[in-house]
Structures are given as C-alpha cells and as structure tokens.
Amino acid sequence: MSLNTEAIATAPVEAPATAPAVPATPDVVSVRNLWVRYGKFTAVKGISFNIPRGEVFGFIGPNGAGKSSTIRVLATLQTKFEGNVAINGVPVDENPDRIREMMGYMPDFFGVYEDLTAREYLHFFAAAYRIPRERRGPIVDDVLQLTDLTHKIDFQVDSLSRGMKQRLALARVLLHDPDLLLLDEPASGLDPRARIEVRELLKALREMGKTILISSHILHELAQLCTRIGIIEAGKIVAEGSLEDIFRQLALRRVVHVQLSGTSNGLVDQIRAIPGVDSLDVQTDRIAIKIREDELAIEDLHAEIVQRGGRIRMFQPEAMDMETAFMKLTEGVTA
Amino acid sequence: MHTLSLPLLTKELLEQSARRRTYVIRTLYAALLFLSALFIFYITTYQHYTSPLDILGRGREVFDNVVALQFFGIFMFMPAITCSVIAGEKERNTFGLLLLTRLSPTTILLEKLLSRLVPMLSFLLLSLPLLGVSYAMGGVSQGQFWISIWALFLTAVQVGTMGLACSAWFRTTVQAFVGTYVCGFLFYFGWPILTGVSDIFSALNEAATQLYVAYVNLFARAVWPFAGASPSFEIHHRQFTAALIPPAMLIDRYRVGPGWWAIPHSVPSMLSVIGLFVMARVFVVRRAFAPSRNMLLNVFKVLDTSFHRLNNNRVTKGVVLFNEAVVLPDDDPIAWRETRKKSLGMLRYLIRFWVATEIPVLILCCSVVVLGSPNFYSGASEAVSAVLFVAWIMAALLITVKSATLISGERSHETLDVLLATPIRSAEIVRQKFRGVRRLMLVLACPLLTIVLFQTYFRISIGGVTTAYQQIEFEGDESPVLYVLAAVSSIAIYLPLLAWIGFAIGLVIRSQTRAIFSALALVTTWCIVPFLLGVIVHEELRWFRFGDSPANFLLLLSPISIVAFSEFSDLEMFYRTPYEAVLVNCVLYGGLLYFIRNWCLRNAAAKLGRGECRDTLRQEQQRHTGFGGLSRRRGAPTASTP
Numbered sequence: 012m013s014l015n016t017e018a019i020a021t022a023p024v025e026a027p028a029t030a031p032a033v034p035a036t037p038d039v040v041s042v043r044n045l046w047v048r049y050g051k052f053t054a055v056k057g058i059s060f061n062i063p064r065g066e067v068f069g070f071i072g073p074n075g076a077g078k079s080s081t082i083r084v085l086a087t088l089q090t091k092f093e094g095n096v097a098i099n100g101v102p103v104d105e106n107p108d109r110i111r112e113m114m115g116y117m118p119d120f121f122g123v124y125e126d127l128t129a130r131e132y133l134h135f136f137a138a139a140y141r142i143p144r145e146r147r148g149p150i151v152d153d154v155l156q157l158t159d160l161t162h163k164i165d166f167q168v169d170s171l172s173r174g175m176k177q178r179l180a181l182a183r184v185l186l187h188d189p190d191l192l193l194l195d196e197p198a199s200g201l202d203p204r205a206r207i208e209v210r211e212l213l214k215a216l217r218e219m220g221k222t223i224l225i226s227s228h229i230l231h232e233l234a235q236l237c238t239r240i241g242i243i244e245a246g247k248i249v250a251e252g253s254l255e256d257i258f259r260q261l262a263l264r265r266v267v268h269v270q271l272s273g274t275s276n277g278l279v280d281q282i283r284a285i286p287g288v289d290s291l292d293v294q295t296d297r298i299a300i301k302i303r304e305d306e307l308a309i310e311d312l313h314a315e316i317v318q319r320g321g322r323i324r325m326f327q328p329e330a331m332d333m334e335t336a337f338m339k340l341t342e343g344v345t346a
Numbered sequence: 347m348h349t350l351s352l353p354l355l356t357k358e359l360l361e362q363s364a365r366r367r368t369y370v371i372r373t374l375y376a377a378l379l380f381l382s383a384l385f386i387f388y389i390t391t392y393q394h395y396t397s398p399l400d401i402l403g404r405g406r407e408v409f410d411n412v413v414a415l416q417f418f419g420i421f422m423f424m425p426a427i428t429c430s431v432i433a434g435e436k437e438r439n440t441f442g443l444l445l446l447t448r449l450s451p452t453t454i455l456l457e458k459l460l461s462r463l464v465p466m467l468s469f470l471l472l473s474l475p476l477l478g479v480s481y482a483m484g485g486v487s488q489g490q491f492w493i494s495i496w497a498l499f500l501t502a503v504q505v506g507t508m509g510l511a512c513s514a515w516f517r518t519t520v521q522a523f524v525g526t527y528v529c530g531f532l533f534y535f536g537w538p539i540l541t542g543v544s545d546i547f548s549a550l551n552e553a554a555t556q557l558y559v560a561y562v563n564l565f566a567r568a569v570w571p572f573a574g575a576s577p578s579f580e581i582h583h584r585q586f587t588a589a590l591i592p593p594a595m596l597i598d599r600y601r602v603g604p605g606w607w608a609i610p611h612s613v614p615s616m617l618s619v620i621g622l623f624v625m626a627r628v629f630v631v632r633r634a635f636a637p638s639r640n641m642l643l644n645v646f647k648v649l650d651t652s653f654h655r656l657n658n659n660r661v662t663k664g665v666v667l668f669n670e671a672v673v674l675p676d677d678d679p680i681a682w683r684e685t686r687k688k689s690l691g692m693l694r695y696l697i698r699f700w701v702a703t704e705i706p707v708l709i710l711c712c713s714v715v716v717l718g719s720p721n722f723y724s725g726a727s728e729a730v731s732a733v734l735f736v737a738w739i740m741a742a743l744l745i746t747v748k749s750a751t752l753i754s755g756e757r758s759h760e761t762l763d764v765l766l767a768t769p770i771r772s773a774e775i776v777r778q779k780f781r782g783v784r785r786l787m788l789v790l791a792c793p794l795l796t797i798v799l800f801q802t803y804f805r806i807s808i809g810g811v812t813t814a815y816q817q818i819e820f821e822g823d824e825s826p827v828l829y830v831l832a833a834v835s836s837i838a839i840y841l842p843l844l845a846w847i848g849f850a851i852g853l854v855i856r857s858q859t860r861a862i863f864s865a866l867a868l869v870t871t872w873c874i875v876p877f878l879l880g881v882i883v884h885e886e887l888r889w890f891r892f893g894d895s896p897a898n899f900l901l902l903l904s905p906i907s908i909v910a911f912s913e914f915s916d917l918e919m920f921y922r923t924p925y926e927a928v929l930v931n932c933v934l935y936g937g938l939l940y941f942i943r944n945w946c947l948r949n950a951a952a953k954l955g956r957g958e959c960r961d962t963l964r965q966e967q968q969r970h971t972g973f974g975g976l977s978r979r980r981g982a983p984t985a986s987t988p
Contacts, residue, residue, distance in 0.1 A: 086763075
C-alpha cells in the first residue's frame with residue numbers, strides 16, 4: 012500500500028475564502044420522505060435517513076435500487092423530487108448554490124477531459140470552486156500528495172489507470188474542503204490493489220473527520236469502512252443503522268445448526284418446545300433451529316439441549332456477515 | 347438442411363420497426379413527396395391544360411420531377427442513415443462482440459447495408475403510385491420507366507455503400523457522417539470542381555469545361571426539380587458521366603432505348619459499388635478497434651511538427667511570431683479550456699485555420715481583379731459569389747456543429763455532472779463555453795468579410811462606368827452601400843444566431859450525435875424550405891409579383907434570402923424598399939438571436955438538470971446585460987452567495 016500517510020496531516024484543512032458559514036447541526040445529511048420519479052417510474056419511494064457529522068454512511072443496494080438517484084438529489088443534480096432533503100440544515104431544493112459549496116460529488120463514472128494533465132485538471136476544478144489563485148498551487152499539491160499522485164502530476168488524465176483516475180477524482184472532491192463527500196460507487200471496476208488503495212484513502216478521510224456518504228456493491232469493504240449503513244431495495248430502505256444494529260436485527264432470527272449423537276425419542280419435540288425457539292427443521296444429518304435471540308441466547312439454547320439429555324456433536328450458529336445480511340434483507344427486486 | 351438466416355438484418359429491422367420515429371419520418375416523407383408531386387402536376391400541367399384530352403401525353407414532366415425528388419431524397423437521407431451502421435456499434439463498444447460471433451465481416455457488412463437499404467427502398471416505393479399516374483398520363487415509355495427505377499435503386503446502393511465504407515473507417519458517427527458527405531461530394535463533383543477552378547484561371551479546356559457543365563446540369567436536375575435539363579450539355583459527355591453516376595443514365599437520349607439497356611451501361615457504377623464494398627470490408631476489421639482521436643487536433647499536431655521542421659533553417663532560425671504560453675486556468679476555467687485546449691479554440695490553430703481559408707479567398711478575389719470578369723450590370727463577380735456561398739456553408743457547418751456539441755459533448759464524455767456539481771452558475775457555464783465559439787466565429791467571419799470587401803470594390807469600380815440608363819434603372823438596389831449593409835449585417839447576426847441555435851439544440855438533446863444531426867437538419871430546412879417556397883410562389887404561381895407587394899417580405903423567413911438577393915443584386919425584389927428589407931431582416935433575426943440567447947441563459951439550469959437559486963439568477967441576468975454575451979470582466983465574481 013503506497014498511500015502517503017504523512018500527507019494526511021497536511022491535507023487541505025483551509026476552507027475556501029468563499030465557503031459559507033455552516034450551521035452547527037448535529038446531522039450533516041437529513042433526508043425525510045424522499046420520493047424520486049422519472050415519469051411513471053418511481054426510483055425512490057419515501058426513504059428517510061440521517062447522517063451525523065463525521066460518520067461514514069454506507070448506502071447498499073442492488074442495481075436500480077435508487078442509490079444513485081438519492082445521491083444525485085443530495086448533489087443538487089436532481090431537481091424533480093418530493094420530500095425534505097437538507098445538508099447542514101440547508102434545504103437542497105431551496106439553496107442548491109450553497110449546497111454545492113458544502114459537498115463534493117464523485118459520480119459512479121469517470122468522464123475524463125482527455126486534453127488535460129492531472130495538474131491542469133485539478134487547477135481547472137480549483138478555479139471552478141473559486142479557490143483564490145495564490146492558494147490553488149499548495150492545495151493541489153496537498154491533495155495530490157494525499158492521493159499519492161504527485162508523480163503523475165504532468166501526465167494526461169486520459170493516460171492514467173482506472174484506479175489512478177478514481178484517486179484523482181477523490182483529489183478533486185477534496186479541493187474545496189467540503190463537509191460532505193458523496194461518493195457513488197468509488198471502488199467499482201477497480202482491481203484489488205486499487206480498491207484497497209481507495210479504501211485506505213477513505214479511511215484516512217474518515218479520520219480527518221469528513222462526513223461521507225458512500226454507495227457500493229463491495230459489501231465487506233463497507234463493513235470495514237462505514238460506521239452506519241442503509242440497505243435500500245426497490246426504492247425503500249429495508250434496514251438502517253450501525254452495523255451492530257443491523258446484525259442484531261437480523262440475528263433475532265438466527266439459525267443454529269445442531270448435530271446430536273442419537274436423538275432420543277421426543278428430544279426434537281422438547282427442543283421445539285423451548286421458549287424462544289421459532290421453528291425447527293430436521294435435516295438428514297442435523298437439525299436447523301431458528302431462534303428468537305431476544306428471548307433465547309445461543310448459549311442458553313446449548314444449555315437447554317444439554318439439560319434435556321441431548322449429546323451435542325456439533326453446535327454451529329450461522330455466521331452473519333455483510334453479504335449474508337444483504338442477502339437476508341433484500342430479495343433482488345428493483346424499483 | 348441449410349436455412350437462410352439473417353440475424354443481424356432481422357435485429358436491425360425489428361429495432362427500426364419498434365421506433366416511433368420510423369413511422370413519423372416515413373409519413374412525413376410520403377406527405378412531402380405527394381404534396382410536391384401534386385404541386386408539380388399543378389404548375390406543369392393542370393395550370394395550362396384543364397381538359398383531360400389535353401393532359402394526355404404530358405406525364406413526362408411530372409415523371410421527371412418525381413424521379414428528381416427521389417434522387418434528392420437519396421442524397422439527403424442515405425448518408426445520414428448509413429453512417430452509423432458500424433461507427434455506432436464502435437461507439438457503443440458492441441462491435442467487438444459482433445465480430446466474435448460466427449457472422450463473417452462480409453456478412454455483417456451486407457446485413458447492415460441491407461438494413462439501411464430496406465427503409466430507403468420503402469421511401470422509393472412510395473413514389474410508385476405517382477410514377478404510375480404519370481405513366482398513365484402518357485409521354486413516358488416503358489424503357490424510361492425501368493431505367494429510372496434502376497437508376498434510383500443503383501444510386502441508393504452506391505450512396506449506401508459509400509456510407510458503409512466511411513462508417514467502417516471512422517471511429518464515431520459524427521466523423522462518419524461528415525466523411526460520407528465529403529466523400530460523396532468529391533465523388534460526384536470533385537472532377538467538375540477541378541475543371542471549374544481551371545476555368546476561373548482561364549486555363550480552359552474544352553472537354554473539361556463541357557464536363558463541368560454536364561455535372562452542374564446534372565446536379566441542378568437532382569436538387570432543383572423545376573430546372574429544365576438542357577440535353578445539349580449532357581449529350582457530349584454522357585459516356586463519362588454515366589460511367590460512375592447512375593443519375594446520368596436519365597439523360598434524354600438514353601431513355602429512348604429499352605429498359606434492359608441500362609444494365610450493361612451501368613456496369614461502371616456497379617463496379618464502383620463493389621469497390622466501395624471491398625474498401626468497407628478492408629476497413630471494418632482493420633479499424634474495428636481504432637482509438638477515438640480528435641482528427642482535427644491530430645492534423646494540427648502533424649502540421650505543428652512539419653512547420654517546426656521547416657522553421658528550423660538558416661534563414662528563419664526557428665523564429666516564433668506568436669507564442670501561446672501554456673498557463674494554468676485563471677478565474678474562468680471553462681473558458682480557459684475552450685480557448686486553450688480545444689483545436690478550434692486555440693489561437694495558434696485558429697490563426698492557421700484563418701490563413702488556410704483566407705489565402706485561397708484572396709487569391710481568387712485578386713485573380714478576378716486581374717482577369718476582370720465581374721458581371722457588367724451588377725458589378726459583382728459570380729465566381730466570387732460562389733466562393734462566398736461555399737464560405738457561408740463551411741462557416742454555418744462548423745459553427746453549428748461546434749456549438750451543438752458544447753453541452754452534448756460534455757454529456758457524452760460523462761463530464762457534465764462533475765461540472766454541474768461545482769458552484770459555477772449555469773448561465774456562467776454557458777457564457778464560458780461560448781468563448782471558443784466566439785473565437786471561431788471571428789476567424790470564420792474574416793474570409794466572408796474579405797469577399798464582401800472585394801464584391802463592394804467590384805460594384806464601385808463597375809458602377810463608375812455604367813451608363814446613365816443603368817444607373818437610373820438600378821438606382822438604390824444596386825448601391826454598394828446597400829450591399830455592404832446587407833452582407834455585413836447578415837455576417838454579424840447569422841453567425842451568432844447559428845451558434846445559439848446549435849447550442850440550444852445541444853442543451854435539449856442528450857446525445858451528441860443526435861444533437862448535431864438535429865441542428866444541421868433544422869438549419870438546412872430553415873434555410874432551404876422557406877426560400878424555395880417563396881421563389882416557387884413568385885416564379886411559378888405568380889400569386890404576387892415582384893416589387894409591388896409587401897408579401898415579398900415573406901421571403902425573409904429564410905435567412906439565406908437576404909444573402910442571395912444582395913449577392914445577385916436581386917434586392918429589386920423589394921422594389922423601393924430594399925433598405926427597409928435589410929432593416930426588417932436585421933430586426934427579425936437580431937430579435938431571434940436575442941430571444942434564443944436569453945432563452946438559453948434563462949433555462950440553462952433547468953435544461954442542464956440542476957437546481958439553482960432564482961434570486962441570484964436574476965442578479966446574474968442584471969450583471970450580464972451585454973448583448974454579445976461576454977460583458978463580465980475577468981476576475982469578477984461568478985456567482986453571489988445569498
């Protein structure tokens with residue numbers, strides 16, 4: 012991993028001269044009952060969520076779930092929507108100009124200005140963000156250092172690898188030191204090395220206190236990065252909260268695989284009768300017991316079976332990771 | 347058992363049948379064709395002969411003009427619909443997948459060509475009832491009928507194959523589109539133009555001149571249904587013209603023979619089709635994955651290298667007349683990119699472009715001065731007028747295409763969203779985007795103004811020797827002052843107008859290719875249709891006469907009217923009111939320019955799909971009150987924070 016960690020300390024902490032004063036609201040992003048329609052098609056169906064300051068919010072969902080539409084609303088690029096959407100307390104539909112000063116948007120594609128070098132590209136956007144001319148050079152150097160692209164400064168943007176282009180795009184969104192970063196699938200299409208580099212870069216940004224809304228399909232990476240996640244399917248949020256909250260929520264119906272040596276008569280019925288056991292499925296070599304974890308802890312189930320004379324050969328609670336959670340919560344439908 | 351399967355053709359035809367525009371265009375085409383035929387019938391036959399017996403035997407004129415209209419349709423539509431067959435697949439990155447199938451490249455090309463020939467042939471089929479009616483009226487032999495059908499078919503195949511070859515060569519649809527028209531123009535008119543140029547320089551060659559006349563006549567027949575072809579021009583060079591160009595088969599003497607006669611005589615045309623198809627076959631694989639390049643920029647870079655090499659000699663020692671330093675963006679980054687990084691925005695390339703366009707114009711004008719061939723009555727040189735029209739067409743094409751791609755290009759390259767997420771206001775984005783176009787307009791205006799200058803000189807110098815009668819007869823409408831007013835005002839208004847029209851279309855239409863096609867189609871239709879209708883109403887129907895009706899001003903609905911009338915000293919059309927006509931034209935198109943420009947600026951945010959505060963937009967409007975669009979001083983703030 013070649014990320015320049017020294018540069019993180021020297022990241023562009025100076026706010027642009029024109030940056031407006033940001034209200035001290037606890038939530039950087041506030042979305043209430045958001046609906047986005049494209050003609051007869053409804054992409055987002057009344058979703059609500061908040062992102063407190065300094066959090067990394069992972070937006071997970073299958074293709075066509077409404078992630079990009081939601082992010083575009085926050086980026087002021089979707090004018091037709093219903094609901095209340097605000098960044099730092101400023102409504103997106105009422106003051107989009109001010110919103111653009113407060114956020115940095117990285118779309119899920121990376122169109123290049125093939126005629127520019129990396130330096131010109133960043134200076135171009137520094138000028139677009141109205142950073143004073145004398146400060147552009149140091150800021151561009153800083154963000155290039157942060158994204159480890161200093162050695163590519165005079166290369167044509169078109170000639171950079173996809174991973175480098177993504178890092179350059181991240182450098183671009185950092186130019187004006189925004190409060191909120193909207194990153195639409197930043198790791199999509201990258202090779203493992205480039206993906207790790209982007210992930211490390213995002214971790215560094217999180218440590219710098221940036222509030223980040225990131226959408227991705229790479230679920231385990233979000234697990235390492237996000238403090239909170241929202242799972243969206245068919246335009247609706249099906250789960251939202253910290254990773255622990257979601258795991259706990261899913262674990263309420265956890266399946267425990269148990270192998271008993273010689274099931275005595277009536278033991279299966281006795282297990283089924285244990286308070287907190289939701290259902291029981293006798294399979295060829297094991298019993299799959301679905302329990303309500305809020306009523307019956309996994310350890311207690313083990314004790315109850317032993318207490319009823321069961322001799323346990325295998326006791327295996329189903330593992331719960333991000334992908335399992337995602338598969339459990341979503342059904343693969345689109346809006 | 348082997349069964350014939352044409353999967354690609356089936357897919358293409360299914361796609362076409364699923365599109366609503368297929369039926370809309372077909373219906374419009376049919377409506378226009380039938381209305382035109384009805385009109386032709388009225389002015390050529392019905393107006394003069396009302397008795398059914400008188401009409402008998404007079405179907406020939408209707409027949410000829412319907413066939414001419416169909417030739418026009420082929421030349422207009424076929425390049426447009428074939429240029430995307432392969433280039434479109436390349437743009438969508440689907441051509442590689444197509445090559446991986448069991449379909450051979452030849453089969454792919456054949457099926458693609460057929461998929462475009464089918465709709466064109468359906469257009470041609472629309473005229474069958476009309477041809478049938480004119481045949482029934484009499485005056486058309488069976489041989490003429492079949493030869494015409496064959497010539498139309500062969501022309502469609504020839505133009506389609508040319509489009510196919512260009513589509514296989516070029517990387518993008520737009521390049522293929524331009525390439526097809528340029529190649530077609532050179533194919534049909536290249537030799538006559540060369541001979542025409544030699545004519546201008548008095549290097550007259552009898553055969554070449556006659557060939558030129560034959561071609562011009564042929565072209566006039568194809569594009570102007572009411573121009574009666576004079577057989578005397580064509581007979582001399584029929585063999586040569588018929589060798590490659592199917593419409594030449596329709597020359598009078600040929601059509602006397604039986605229908606089968608056309609087959610052996612069109613062998614050269616068929617060979618040219620085969621040659622074009624072989625070229626397409628060669629290109630289709632070799633250039634299947636050719637990278638997308640800015641061809642113009644590459645040409646300029648090659649020129650850069652050549653000039654650099656030429657410049658490093660003992661005499662000039664690498665002298666640099668104009669040094670365009672590479673600098674980073676200032677406070678207007680979009681304008682910086684448009685004027686520093688785009689091939690048709692960079693000053694040094696524009697200077698080269700200016701030199702390349704200005705020098706031929708100067709040579710031509712000076713040669714006319716030396717040779718002295720201006721028209722005796724008007725004082726204008728017809729050769730210089732022709733060059734003016736060519737310069738106008740080139741300027742209109744370049745400006746329309748460039749401005750149509752300003753926004754649609756950003757969309758196609760997926761760079762627009764990132765730009766819209768910055769705090770630059772939408773109207774400011776539009777203004778900055780226009781800086782490059784403004785430079786291009788200035789460069790393109792130079793040859794136009796040079797020609798106007800020379801034409802004015804010719805008028806003044808000839809005017810000094812005209813007889814008293816001529817001075818009285820043409821007083822007012824022949825005035826050089828009037829000419830300068832008309833010409834300069836049209837240059838000053840039309841160039842920005844074309845730019846804003848192209849921009850408005852690019853703002854509304856999302857695809858770059860469609861934006862270019864739509865802009866060009868709109869501008870062409872707007873220029874030609876009202877003009878032709880106006881002239882037809884004047885010349886053929888005589889609904890109102892020259893010089894005695896305010897209805898003459900209806901001709902100004904076409905922007906080319908004032909240019910054409912002033913160039914050919916036909917401002918007599920507006921008898922006693924030529925100055926008023928120029929004024930009305932200025933007000934009409936100046937107002938339109940103002941309206942379109944303001945519409946673009948006001949609706950930029952909405953059309954770009956971005957939210958923007960309304961109160962600051964009003965302030966923005968107040969800040970930018972300049973008509974030219976760039977009144978803001980460099981360094982001034984680009985937006986205000988509420």
